[in-house]
Amino acid sequence: MRSKYKGTVWNMILLAELGASPEDEQIQKASDFVLDWSQDARSGGFAYLPASDGGGDHNKVIPCLTGNMLWSLLRFGRFNDPRVQQAIQWVTTYQRFDDKGGPAPIGWPYEIREKCWGRHTCHLGVVKALKALAEIPAEKRTSEQNQTIEAGAEFMLRHHIYRKSHNLAKVGLPQWQNFGFPHFWGSDALEILDILTRLGYWDSRMQEALDLDRGGGQGQQVGYAESIKSAPIHVGSRHASILPILEKSC
Numbered sequence: 013m014r015s016k017y018k019g020t021v022w023n024m025i026l027l028a029e030l031g032a033s034p035e036d037e038q039i040q041k042a043s044d045f046v047l048d049w050s051q052d053a054r055s056g057g058f059a060y061l062p063a064s065d066g067g068g069d070h071n072k073v074i075p076c077l078t079g080n081m082l083w084s085l086l087r088f089g090r091f092n093d094p095r096v097q098q099a100i101q102w103v104t105t106y107q108r109f110d111d112k113g114g115p116a117p118i119g120w121p122y123e124i125r126e127k128c129w130g131r132h133t134c135h136l137g138v139v140k141a142l143k144a145l146a147e148i149p150a151e152k153r154t155s156e157q158n159q160t161i162e163a164g165a166e167f168m169l170r171h172h173i174y175r176k177s178h179n180l181a182k183v184g185l186p187q188w189q190n191f192g193f194p195h196f197w198g199s200d201a202l203e204i205l206d207i208l209t210r211l212g213y214w215d216s217r218m219q220e221a222l223d224l225d226r227g228g229g230q231g232q233q234v235g236y237a238e239s240i241k242s243a244p245i246h247v248g249s250r251h252a253s254i255l256p257i258l259e260k261s262c
Contacts, residue, residue: 034089056098079140109167
């Protein structure tokens, strides 16, 4: 494993995927560490470098990390923590879903990191934002959060999950046809289908991604449903929401 993935952030993501107990003292210490050293106190987003005076560097906040940390903290029972509420607000305030339909957004944080924003929003920022918001119980979501979910889901559906939205004959993200675990900052079609179904979506534009189950993925030998059923329990339980649709599709 690359040394990069031995850091606290990556361990938190992995432990959240594995269903680590929020009651564990070490989990809560790690959560506080990330909130103290990675979260930008001004905006609520998470930064990949700390600021000299503590917290996350305001100019190093990125959307995929913010989504991942927010999702992990929600999994660890921190929904009522004011700092986590501030991170949710960051997502609903700053996350974008641009698809080259106009000029690039201006102002903070958009002008700092072109790869994350620009005229076409980075898919990974969208995926991790949706993943985090999907972790909030539906009855507790605000209208702002629901609007962000709707915009993010439409962004992914417009791309048929992994294709180019302006030319659906072309695959925009070929790596998403190969399934893996854990994802860390990356993703794949299975994770995205799981997120969308957990949010209550079923749309014909998901069908091509579902059809990867029939062997359409690059080098993929086992279908979604079969791979989930044979996976360790922590993987299978994370994708349980999509199994009925997968089985119906096969």
